[in-house]
Amino acid sequence: MGQHFDELRQAMVDSQVRTTDVTNLRLLDAMLSVPREAFVSDQRKAFAYIDDDIEISGSGATARRYVMEPSPFARLAQLADVTPSDLVLDIGCGTGYSSAVLSKLGSAVIALESDEELAARATDILIENGFDNVAVVTGPFNQGYASEGPYDVIFVGGAADEVPSALFDQMKDGGRLVVVEGHGLSGFATLYVKDGDVVSGRRAFNLSVKELPGFQKEPEFSL
Numbered sequence: 001m002g003q004h005f006d007e008l009r010q011a012m013v014d015s016q017v018r019t020t021d022v023t024n025l026r027l028l029d030a031m032l033s034v035p036r037e038a039f040v041s042d043q044r045k046a047f048a049y050i051d052d053d054i055e056i057s058g059s060g061a062t063a064r065r066y067v068m069e070p071s072p073f074a075r076l077a078q079l080a081d082v083t084p085s086d087l088v089l090d091i092g093c094g095t096g097y098s099s100a101v102l103s104k105l106g107s108a109v110i111a112l113e114s115d116e117e118l119a120a121r122a123t124d125i126l127i128e129n130g131f132d133n134v135a136v137v138t139g140p141f142n143q144g145y146a147s148e149g150p151y152d153v154i155f156v157g158g159a160a161d162e163v164p165s166a167l168f169d170q171m172k173d174g175g176r177l178v179v180v181e182g183h184g185l186s187g188f189a190t191l192y193v194k195d196g197d198v199v200s201g202r203r204a205f206n207l208s209v210k211e212l213p214g215f216q217k218e219p220e221f222s223l
Contacts, residue, residue, distance in 0.1 A: 005037050008049040012036075012070050016051050022074040024081075030104035031074060038129055039067055039097040053210055056095050056118065063213040065118065067097050068157060072180075072209050076155065079191050079204055080178045082106045086152035089170065091141050092212045096122035098157050099134045109134045110148045114141055114213065142214040144170045151175060158212030159183050163192065168199045180209045 013031055022028065037048035044054055053066035077098075082088060082105035090099045093111035095118060103109045111126075111134050113119040123136045137145050142164045144154070149170040156163070156179035163179055171177055177192040177199075189207040192199050 005035060005048070009036065012049040016070045017074045020071045020075060022071070022078050024078045026105055027074060027077055027101075030101045031070070033104065034097065034100045035129065036067070036070075036097060038125055039095040039100070056121075057115070064210075065092075065094055065115065066210050067094060068209055072207050073098060073101075073157075075205070075207065076157075076178050076180070076189055076209075077101065077105070079189055080153050080155055080176055082153050087149075088153045088155060089145060089149065089151040090155050090157065091144065091167075092157035093122055093136065094118055094157070096126045096131070096134065096136065098155065099136075100126060100129065100131045102153075102155060103131050103134045106153065107133065110145055110151070111136045112141060112145050113138055140214055141212050142166070146170050153177070156180070156212065156215075158215070159187055159209050160212060160215030161217040162215070164215075168192070168194070171199065180207050183211060184208050 037045045040048050040054050053069050055066050057065040086106035088102045088106045088109045090102055090109050090111045093099045093113050099109045099111035119136050119138045126134050144167045150172040152172050152175050154177040159180045171194040175194045179190055180187045181190050182188055187208045188203040189205050190201050190203050192201040
């Protein structure tokens with residue numbers, strides 16, 4: 001079965017990732033080395049390498065959660081341009097797949113998860129698979145995790161209406177934050193860079209991903 005998954009992983013990188021302008025060799029190597037099947041339930045292991053999001057939320061979850069589709073994840077990770085010395089905050093780590101890949105690129109990853117059950121699963125899976133430079137923490141996504149910051153890279157693993165200022169405050173000088181702002185066809189992968197106290201952002205490309213809880217604008221009512 002392991003050989004089977006190795007072949008599926010290679011096919012995923014060759015047919016889904018390389019074909020969508022992902023050329024960062026360190027990222028491609030990381031995605032080839034991380035066993036995506038380990039981060040999904042037994043019932044979904046056979047589908048671990050399909051060209052789609054894979055649901056990971058438990059039966060009692062209030063919001064549906066997913067392992068992000070390979071190509072959008074890879075394009076966002078490439079935009080973040082993680083270097084070997086970087087400390088990364090992975091917001092919305094789910095069962096830990098994104099954190100595992102990012103841990104191959106940077107020096108350490110703080111994996112933030114709001115769902116206690118998912119956080120526990122992520123911790124177990126990451127330990128079992130030897131990803132010892134990842135620490136899973138729990139808390140609201142939109143507050144980040146200031147006590148372990150500031151960060152070289154903040155990776156927001158889902159769509160957001162807007163980025164809270166609390167996350168910008170947790171970026172190092174020269175740090176990057178990547179996020180998909182907007183939903184569906186109006187979603188844009190956006191790169192924010194911090195220079196001193198100034199954070200500037202630019203839209204990089206259209207991208208549609210599932211939203212993360214806690215990043216939605218409150219409805220505005222007018223009289």
